[in-house]
Amino acid sequence: MTKQNADWIAVDWGTSTLRAWLMAADGTVLERRRSDSGMGALAHAEFEPALLALIGDALSCDRVIPVVCCGMVGSRQGWAEAPYASVPCAPPGIAQATQVAGSDPRIAAFILPGIKQNSPADVMRGEETQIAGVLAADPDFDGILCLPGTHTKWVHISAGEIVSFRTFMTGEMFALLSGQSVLRHSVAAEGWDEDAFENAVSDAMSRPERVAAALFSLRAETLLNGLSGASARACLSGLLIGTELAAARPYWLGQAVRIVGAEAIAAPYLAALQAQAADVTAIADEEITLRGLMRAYATLPETVE
Template sequence: MSGSVRNSAISWIAVDWGTTHLRAWAMDAAGEVLAEASSADGMGALTRDGFEPALVRLIDGWLSDGVRLPVIACGMVGSRQGWVEAPYRAVPCRAEAGAPVTVETRDSRLSVHVIPGVMQPEPPDVMRGEETQIAGFLAANEGWDGVVCLPGTHTKWAHLSAGEIVSFQTFMTGDLFAAIAGHTVLRHSVTTDSWDTEAFEEAVADAISRPEKLAARLFGLRAAGLLHGRDGASATAALSGYLIGAELAAARPYWLGQQVAVIGASKVAAHYAAALANQGVSANILSAQEAVLRGLAAHLDQVKATT
């Protein structure tokens, strides 16, 4: 938790519950963050009866006897393996329009509501959590039409028009980076958190123009380290550049000639914005935390009407 907080000032609790992490924010009536907390109790580490104890462990200090606080949650907590299955809504749909599913709790201090995800029948695709970030982006950018990129383990590209998610596509770019960097021969080359901007930009440009050569380019990183002493910072940036470049090549119908925004953590969002800039596309950036909090708040009136 960041600092102390008067429990009487807390109006509701915002929760972003993914596969690997649980994040919560104590919110006041004006939508300001009073405190925040996180844990490694992601959906992937919990059985169904473990969700409520994990949440209470994290936010117990914010709860008061005799006061039932609304908790609005998004993400994998609403998946089939989550606390409760919140059914998908099909595109086209408004990002903030899905009615949250109420969860039965043993702790009388909690009133928990889970936001449903969004699905696309053809080509088949799903999202959980990103729809809430999109709702938050639209709340801050009313009337915005274009494309949003939400980079992460599974990066989403979504076309938005007239306040609706029209279509979207998912790329496993983050998963691929982690798997290649940690479980292939490139683990000997990608060994640093440092960054080489020039290597990144060159790799992005090469992958966009020659995506069919991706597998060969990746092994070339290992060979360049052995034969020419290519350092870890350069190899790390190039690996990221090749994968993001291949993604941009495949997602070209989404971003080409469109108004584009990137919603994500500052570091990875900046990489995507730089890659797009090299293609002549200027992207607005919104932090993932700001977007998810705005998106969760968009459901507040609806939830309070049920509590």
């Protein structure tokens, strides 16, 4: 597609990755682009140049192109801080966005805010746009969304609003334990043992107070009984997810749960919840964030300066 075809640009700017979609006004994706210029690698003055390096050739000198952004780009360490909206609230749109006063006159950049919860203290940035994407597809959804990732979110949705949420550092703990602890000698980088995973989930949910000891047992089982790296990986995942499910029980027990995320990361949560007879389905939509950005763009005033 030629650059003249882009009516606006959708941007998902996380800690490690910058993703952009060149969009037509009717929601057609003209082109997908990606770079490693995530927020974590950039100083404040480097954000606009990083964006222009990715999309600059798609801009026009004849008109201003709106750029709708979500994610860590709106954090205190990002391009411009987009203050948090407070629960209960609908996923924030353009009306709550921060417009960035950049130096390039060809773009008008809008950064969507994250969401905060004062008690218990919690925050999200980027996930609120995924939630907006879910509600764009199903405005009447009432129930629980599970957004697995480095920091997994459990979110209560009712009447189109985010009522409450909780964040679990399960993904980060898995990465730290499998890559930097003594368990790095036992846990394989790939492979899976479904039975080992299900047993570990059950053990952790039944006896969460024993999980710290069970974690070290993975190392001992490797040394003494030949536990395979794939089984150790599945056990580690099961112990951590089981502990998370035990703590998140008020969210999922007796509720309709939808897991939103890539299949590889959503599948263990789906299996763990199904084993608890939960009412759960998975939405494997890698562009759910884009749907949320499209929902925000739809409320953009016709005249953008």
